[in-house]
Amino acid sequence: MMATVPLRTNPSTALPPPPPGVAGFSLFFDLDGTLIEIAETPDGVVVEPALLAALGKLADRLPGRVALVSGRSLAQLDQLLGVGTTGRLTLAGSHGAELRIPGADHPAGDRPAALDVASRALDAFAQPRGLLVERKTMGTALHYRQVPAMADEAEVEGARLAAAHGLTLQHGKMLVELRAPGDKGRAIAALLETPAMAGTSPLFFGDDVTDEDGFVACTDAGGDGVLVGPPRATAAHYRLPDVAAVRGWIDRAIEELS
Numbered sequence: 001m002m003a004t005v006p007l008r009t010n011p012s013t014a015l016p017p018p019p020p021g022v023a024g025f026s027l028f029f030d031l032d033g034t035l036i037e038i039a040e041t042p043d044g045v046v047v048e049p050a051l052l053a054a055l056g057k058l059a060d061r062l063p064g065r066v067a068l069v070s071g072r073s074l075a076q077l078d079q080l081l082g083v084g085t086t087g088r089l090t091l092a093g094s095h096g097a098e099l100r101i102p103g104a105d106h107p108a109g110d111r112p113a114a115l116d117v118a119s120r121a122l123d124a125f126a127q128p129r130g131l132l133v134e135r136k137t138m139g140t141a142l143h144y145r146q147v148p149a150m151a152d153e154a155e156v157e158g159a160r161l162a163a164a165h166g167l168t169l170q171h172g173k174m175l176v177e178l179r180a181p182g183d184k185g186r187a188i189a190a191l192l193e194t195p196a197m198a199g200t201s202p203l204f205f206g207d208d209v210t211d212e213d214g215f216v217a218c219t220d221a222g223g224d225g226v227l228v229g230p231p232r233a234t235a236a237h238y239r240l241p242d243v244a245a246v247r248g249w250i251d252r253a254i255e256e257l258s
């Protein structure tokens with residue numbers, strides 16, 4: 001099963017930055033490549049204290065209306081950012097397969113039974129080729145950033161194993177992942193029904209193909225998407241060039257809300 005990238009792409013590559021004025025918005029952020037710089041390995045990322053402070057301030061000013069929507073699992077988000085920060089945010093992890101809303105119960109979905117067998121097959125493929133396998137709560141990612149020449153082979157193996165084991169195939173930056181169903185769009189739509197977010201306009205900042213479902217969900221709900229990175233076909237109508245620009249935008253939003 002392939003995770004779909006929507007075809008409702010914006011024809012223009014000259015997308016403007018998102019306008020100021022966030023008082024009536026709920027803000028959704030992807031993590032890797034959006035709030036933190038891409039690193040060589042999943043564990044190699046740097047989460048700066050200034051980011052944690054900014055997310056905390058934003059959450060104070062928009063209570064219940066600041067969310068992380070990540071391909072990382074909830075456990076990874078807790079570990080990377082610390083529960084002092086994640087506890088103040090609404091979270092969608094595992095590409096939308098896991099939700100955590102402060103004060104609400106959201107039983108975790110079932111981890112697909114086939115995931116362990118498929119993960120061992122990924123190990124067998126990765127080890128002799130020098131690739132990295134990242135095990136997550138609801139998925140396993142095969143990373144080829146370490147050996148980019150293996151990209152095509154890794155993608156083919158990922159697709160083969162996803163089909164063989166009935167798992168969802170997720171493409172990403174220098175990775176292919178086998179995972180539980182769900183997508184960031186459905187997660188955002190569900191979060192928009194929470195009392196704190198209901199009636200607000202959603203704005204989702206993301207850099208990767210997994211974020212496109214989220215851009216569509218936000219547009220459908222009267223908000224929009226913000227592509228982070230170089231121009232490409234996207235459902236977002238705004239763009240910021242890099243992580244630093246997102247961090248600058250957040251700092252300005254905090255000032256505006258102060």
Ligand SMILES: O=P(O)(O)OC[C@H]1O[C@H](O[C@H]2O[C@H](CO)[C@@H](O)[C@H](O)[C@H]2O)[C@H](O)[C@@H](O)[C@@H]1O
Nearest residue numbers: 031032038039040041042070071072145173174
């Ligand atoms: O949806 P996100 O929060 O952006 O998570 C997407 C994936 O991010 C991580 O992989 C990416 O970042 C790594 C660290 O910078 C990088 O080495 C890798 O090449 C990128 O694909 C994470 O490891 C994955 O589990 C997430 O799905």
